[in-house]
Amino acid sequence: MRKELPLLSIVVPCCNEEAVLDETTKELTEIMSNLVTEERIRPDSVILFVDDGSKDRTWAIIEQKTKINPFVQGLKLSRNFGHQGALVAGIETAGKFSDCVISIDADLQDDVHAIYEFIDKYHEGCDIVYGVRDKRETDTFFKRNTALAFYGLMNKMGVKLVPNHADYRLMSKRAILEFEKYKEENIFLRGIIPLLGFKTARVYYNRKERFAGESKYPLKKMIAFAIDGVTSFSIVPIKMVTWLGFFLVMIGAGIAVYSIAVWLLDHTISGWTSLILSIWIVGGMQLIAIGVIGEYIGKIFKETKRRPRYSVEISTMDELKIKETVGHE
Known part of the structure; x- marks a missing residue:
């Protein structure tokens, strides 16, 4: 059991998400405010939006919100590094000053209310908490069954993944420090995180419809992602x-x-x-x-x-929290 209040950072990778940012910020701010009021996290906890080379007004909106919302901070990457690269940038940046980090997509398909249970599991001593989709009724028949086939294929190839888990998870500082020892450029977080060990837990939730905008994972990207996963972890x-x-x-x-x-x-x-x-x-x-x-x-x-996995162009983070240049191997 952990007794001290943790500094929580919620990392949100964004690529052309101007249509959802207002609602995403509103819902996450409500969650953070409730957790602070209930004395389950520290008041200086952070919502860190990572702009992954957006072409729309995503960064302008993030900058604006950093000035009016005490929870919001922003990290602008120098170009598009892909979803996994943006996640790594956010996790490693937040890991420098946070006790625990939760990663979640900006589209609000993952139920933000599961964060309450994430924090409960963290206080119980878990270093990694996986958000697992209990139902995929909002997915198409094709996407739902191809996803299940992918998890089955990876399991047969010896890659231990958490079924129906994407990148909605909590990691403690200890888990992040261990994760930073994995230096490969071809990063596949869903395969690496289970390798870390430590005490883990699962939180089940129902996946919702995307709030607005278009999916950033069409069929072509899904296939490329699956190939990356297979070739990164299995011969x-x-x-x-x-x-x-x-x-x-x-x-x-x-x-x-x-x-x-x-x-x-x-x-x-x-x-x-x-x-x-x-x-x-x-x-x-x-x-x-x-x-x-x-x-x-x-x-x-x-x-x-040995090229860097990401490069940061602009950061709104307090210099007292981040004391070194982000963007390492």
Whole structure:
């Protein structure tokens, strides 16, 4: 059990979210005010909006709110680093002065009222609290079932994820310090956080409709995200390519035996159909194999460069809280 009141930071990554910022700020401010009144967090707790290279008025709105809302602070990245990069920037920045950090998307699909239970679990001694979707009725049939298929696939490949958990979670300072030891550029938070260990808990909530604006994760990005997750944590795809190669060799050996037998029996066959099919099938398999191996080589190439995962252009944070330049490996 923790007795001291924690300084809580809520990290909210934003990319072209001007349509939802007013309502998001309103709801999170209400949550923070209630927690302070109930003496469950410190009064100097923070809502940290991270602008991930927005092209609309997102940053202008954040700056305005920092002047009128005592909870709100802002972090503007120098360009778009992607959702995971923005989350890492916010978590590492807030982790410098916070006792615990909660990350949540700006679209209000994740129930903000679950934060009360997050804080309860933190006071009980949990270092990581996962927000887990109890129901996905607001998702389309396709999205709901592809998500379940993804979690099942990752589990079979040896990657231990929390099913129906996105990036709505609480992390204690101890967990954040441990997380900062993971320096890879190809970051996949849903896979890394369970590796940290420590005492964890789950809070279940119902996912809601997006308050306004458009989803930042269309099908193309969802597929890319899934590929990143698989290739960042598992070499099973390369093993599958190896076994596929053995399988094709066995088929080739069978075709060779069959061809010799036909030749010895002096049967006349044209062979064009089987030849063309073999070329296309084997050629396609080879391209897939090269693509899978290339994906891993590409990740190795990026990692060897050791480039920063994000860069900060502007920060409204108090200099007493952040004493060093943000934007490290």
